[in-house]
Amino acid sequence: MSPALPEGEPVPPDGSLPSWVASGAGGTVPATRGFGVYLHVPFCSVRCGYCDFNTYTASELGGGASQASYASTALREIDLAARVLHDAGLPERPVSTVFVGGGTPTLLPAGDLVRLLGGVRDAWGLAPDAEVTTEANPDSVTPESLAELAAAGFTRVSFGMQSAVPHVLATLERTHDPRRIPDVVRWARDAGLQVSLDLIYGTPGESLDDWRASLEAALATGVDHVSAYALVVEAGTKMAAQVRRGEVALPSEDDQATKYELADELLTAAGLTWYEVSNWARTDADRCRHNLAYWRGDDWWGIGPGAHSYVAATGAAPAGASPEDARVGVRWWNVKHPRRYAALLEAGTSPAAGRELLTRTEGRLERAMLGVRLREGLDLAVLSPAGRHAVAGLVANGLLDGRAAVAGRAVLTLRGRLLADTVVRTITDE
Ligand SMILES: C[S@@+](CC[C@H](N)C(=O)[O-])C[C@H]1O[C@@H](n2cnc3c(N)ncnc32)[C@H](O)[C@@H]1O
Numbered sequence: 001m002s003p004a005l006p007e008g009e010p011v012p013p014d015g016s017l018p019s020w021v022a023s024g025a026g027g028t029v030p031a032t033r034g035f036g037v038y039l040h041v042p043f044c045s046v047r048c049g050y051c052d053f054n055t056y057t058a059s060e061l062g063g064g065a066s067q068a069s070y071a072s073t074a075l076r077e078i079d080l081a082a083r084v085l086h087d088a089g090l091p092e093r094p095v096s097t098v099f100v101g102g103g104t105p106t107l108l109p110a111g112d113l114v115r116l117l118g119g120v121r122d123a124w125g126l127a128p129d130a131e132v133t134t135e136a137n138p139d140s141v142t143p144e145s146l147a148e149l150a151a152a153g154f155t156r157v158s159f160g161m162q163s164a165v166p167h168v169l170a171t172l173e174r175t176h177d178p179r180r181i182p183d184v185v186r187w188a189r190d191a192g193l194q195v196s197l198d199l200i201y202g203t204p205g206e207s208l209d210d211w212r213a214s215l216e217a218a219l220a221t222g223v224d225h226v227s228a229y230a231l232v233v234e235a236g237t238k239m240a241a242q243v244r245r246g247e248v249a250l251p252s253e254d255d256q257a258t259k260y261e262l263a264d265e266l267l268t269a270a271g272l273t274w275y276e277v278s279n280w281a282r283t284d285a286d287r288c289r290h291n292l293a294y295w296r297g298d299d300w301w302g303i304g305p306g307a308h309s310y311v312a313a314t315g316a317a318p319a320g321a322s323p324e325d326a327r328v329g330v331r332w333w334n335v336k337h338p339r340r341y342a343a344l345l346e347a348g349t350s351p352a353a354g355r356e357l358l359t360r361t362e363g364r365l366e367r368a369m370l371g372v373r374l375r376e377g378l379d380l381a382v383l384s385p386a387g388r389h390a391v392a393g394l395v396a397n398g399l400l401d402g403r404a405a406v407a408g409r410a411v412l413t414l415r416g417r418l419l420a421d422t423v424v425r426t427i428t429d430e
């Protein structure tokens with residue numbers, strides 16, 4: 001169902017990192033580089049027709065893996081991760097951000113999420129100001145479960161609201177009652193949690209007024225963070241088949257652009273400012289630090305089936321590597337199915353399915369792709385000469401901010417945000 005994993009080279013059975021990742025003798029991690037942990041919870045009560053995330057309903061899961069045993073299995077990977085990072089000789093750092101995503105993390109009892117956070121704390125320690133987020137479906141929380149999470153150290157919850165309009169939610173096959181949104185936001189805030197709402201625009205049949213109603217309903221809750229994503233109809237999903245059969249019609253690019261502009265207008269008017277193409281926050285403190293760290297190229301370990309991880313090199317390049325071939329970091333990804341994931345960990349083996357050793361050029365491209373989507377923009381020095389050369393044309397076309405470019409940064413204009421993929425392609429065209 002969900003997309004195939006990338007090809008890559010094999011990972012040693014013990015999960016060990018290449019020796020050049022850390023010099024082992026005085027390699028230092030820049031003080032600004034954080035260390036995040038992503039915990040994937042691959043379960044949902046029903047699969048929404050548009051979703052191709054690595055998640056399983058009870059009937060899709062089959063034997064050999066269960067929701068009930070999942071926390072214990074994932075804790076094994078946390079132990080393995082602590083051992084691998086320690087053995088690599090990387091400087092020990094407390095975790096700056098934790099993000100529990102899914103799937104539907106809150107399908108697990110709150111006690112399981114608390115155990116997982118406890119595992120992270122035991123393995124590395126949590127920074128005193130650590131951000132700890134869980135995603136949640138609005139129909140899978142109670143005031144009690146949210147209070148239990150907050151008491152255990154969770155600081156933030158991100159609810160999948162998607163829309164306030166019943167026919168849109170029905171097309172998306174969402175199960176929650178939109179009237180519940182103000183309640184869950186209030187419960188979370190009463191528990192002391194920061195709250196974010198996820199919205200989707202461009203669902204087949206959604207009018208501009210429907211989208212306005214969803215934005216207004218989200219803002220009426222007083223939230224300090226909103227993510228608004230254009231619906232992507234991924235190949236292989238039920239919705240892709242409905243589109244192919246002509247049962248539902250996708251919106252035009254103009255419709256999507258108008259909806260993005262409306263989102264930016266209403267969210268900005270309510271005091272939420274964009275800080276990434278699809279994310280708006282009231283203050284800097286309301287931004288999702290976990291995602292920012294990912295977009296800025298920090299280190300993170302992804303726990304769970306299909307989760308990806310990245311660790312940047314602090315040590316010397318492998319002997320004989322040319323400057324451009326020198327490896328700047330390693331990215332790996334876990335096997336996708338929860339059954340295989342559990343079996344590998346039970347056998348004491350790394351659940352990693354493959355890895356990529358990033359060259360300097362690949363690392364630069366990745367930094368450019370992620371960094372340019374941020375309001376703070378991208379240091380033009382990250383770009384190749386061809387990429388820097390393309391900046392003037394993008395400024396002339398109104399996609400990049402001229403003043404920022406003169407100051408050495410690539411910052412998207414509103415038009416540029418609408419065409420962010422085009423900008424990325426242009427500045428990374430080697
Ligand atoms: C994978 S979900 C996990 C959280 C939770 N299960 C939920 O659905 O609310 C995270 C977010 O990704 C977004 N998302 C998932 N599939 C998407 C798609 N095909 N197009 C746009 N956004 C999508 C939704 O807004 C969702 O809230």
Ligand code: SF4
Nearest residue numbers: 044047048051102103
């Ligand atoms: S609830 Fe979230 S993760 Fe689960 S199928 Fe729906 S969108 Fe995907």
